Amino acid sequence: MPQRPPHLAHPAARSTGSWRGLALGLLATCAAAGVVAQANLPITPAQRATAQQVASAGVPLSALADNAPASHTVQRGDTLWAIASIFLKTPWRWPELWGMNLQEIRNPHLIYPGQVLVLVKDGDRARLVLGGQADGQAPTNTVKLSPRVRSELLENGAIASIPLQLIGPFLNEAVVLSQDELAAAPRIVATQEGRVMVSRGELAYVRGDLGGARNFTLFRQSKPLRDPLTNELLGHEAGYIGTADFVRADGKAPVSGLPVPATFVMTSTRQEAGVGDRLAPVPPRDYSAYVPHPPAKPVDGRVVSVYGEALTAGQNQIVAINRGLRDGIERGHVLALWRAGVAATDRTGAKPQPIQLPDERSGLLFVFRVFDRVSYGLIVSALDPIRAGDRISEP
Template sequence: MIRRSLRPRPAGPLAGAVRVGAGLLALAAAATATAQATLPVTPAQRSTAQQVAQQGVPFEELAPDAPDSYTVKSGDTLWRISGLFLRKPWRWPELWGMNLADIRNPHLIYPGQVLWLDRSGDRARLRLGQPVGGGSNATVKLSPRVRSGPVGNDAISSVPLHLIAPFLNEAVVFNTDELGGAPRVVAAPEGRVLMSRGELAYVRGDLGGLRDWRLFRETKPLRDPETQEVLGHEARFVGTAEFVRPGDTVATADGKAQVVPATVRIISNREEVGIGDRLAPVPSRDFSSYAPHAPANPVNGRIIAIYGDALSAGQNQIVSLNRGSADGMERGHVLSLWQRGATTVDRSDPDRAVMQLPDERNGLLFVFSVFDRVSYALILQVQAPVRAGDRFTQPD
């Protein structure tokens, strides 16, 4: 079973002061060597930043109404701020060239920081701070601020995490139907067959000493819309439970072995827990940030389904994609969404020729969870309802 999670991992304490002209993306901090080794900067992002650190972006890549300066607010996201300055928000590394010797993490952006657009020369760059005095050659004055507590607690996120957080435990793809051999609910106190939050449930199977569990019901195959190949198995999320006591095997009066099931307590439930529901461990939390970025190579795939079995979806809903890590898909990828062209008849033709209308660009997707051959994505922008079979590509 493959599990991935996106919850941010708290970083180490902030130390050091802001450096002048270091670029947008952080307070200059001296993080621990361990933290620096695990910072979520992809090789492609770092390469782009290195290439443009002294170049900036052409003015035509700026949004038509890009502000001269902007003060970061609570609730802002990397995506929203990028969209204020750029026509294509996923191209943020090209605008935010980093001084990589000083700035190790491009995601430490905090409410209250002032970003200003440097239009000097023939290209634009984004800076941290604000110009003092007038003219394009004005110096930049920065005042360090002391922050208590761990880095990352108040840093802005890449996209609105509250939109995808509910799906980090729920939207899970299994490579095979391995839930068939997972621990299962076999009974409840007082002969009940349905259990809710706070109630006990009895379980058979190896719980392995783990404390936290998710509950799933029957899995369904996720089939490629084009080939009908099974790419994975999506399980129906029921709720969560915690371990109470282990099971055992005891001898009866006549010397026969008798099973005593383990006990768990239902902590939360999307629907009532039933006999036969299967248990899977809760994955470890990954609190590292991730940034929107375009795929390095061309991508072409189809939407498998709307999460939750809806027939269509709109903005801020979740879809499954028929591409995964085996196809080069990464968490943070931004994809163009295309609406499938309709089949229609040429009414001006006496022969009523059948026509296939071309696909039309319909919005943007943000990939937040990646499995071997399947990914889940959030619909960031959309014009018309999204349906299974709609196409996605790298953003144009």
């Protein structure tokens, strides 16, 4: 049976039931889209059976959105998150649409513009199945993918999980360094023809340990990220300048024996680079594991800062939080945002009494980049402006 390309991955299994019902039979309907893929690991008959069993379970009707339609034709520009919001009350749980065994089966199929998703209700359960192409839509082309790190946007116009255009540029820009990493980062020591600043296409000369990398981001003023509760230094957020590529290695001058710096060419600039600017390797841009899922354990953290110069953030903006790899945060974690309850006074008794109003849920955060002690997330919904110090928790 042909299978679809590996796009989405989930690091932890979930129990059956409403969490992952509303299924689009992962293996039962693979042939419908006509997409062939090679998985990183073979899928056993037992795993197929598990996936099909989950896919057939569906979700309770109570999990459906009040105005869930009978069908939906996938449009160009749709995201899986947006499609799930059409059918489910809780759109971040869109993996339910696939009915996956999320721990063992890591190659759920993609969906494409023009395909029709049909909501099937059976008793007190509901599930989603893949129908045919909408009128006027060409059938999906068959494509064969080899296992590799995905460094480009989804191929053949497949529907992404979240709006990748919102986070794509950020995957190259955001760099968080420790104090030691900052001190050891390679730095520009001279410029082409002694220019004060260098622009795209011009040369810069760099000293420091390149670690074998060839593509780098450049940054200037690093912003300290401090824990809002303890004031502990969590890392340094690099101020993005642009990108540069390695041209020639460093060494020693044959006559004088003096050190010769490595040569770099500026490949893009948001602002001109100069002597003293630092370099960090460009991280891989891997879109293959952006599957929303809740943390496996409770989370209690805070928003550290709003990325950029703004004091508050809203939907589709990016914030840093004071939890990272060491705290069990993963790419794809969905976290609730909470506005702190304000101080008030109860004046209904014999004498006024200070009270604290409860925290109010203010939004939802989708984590897409994780460092050791800091993570970045996209605000996918916000009822109120999000500020540094706002609380985060499991959703």
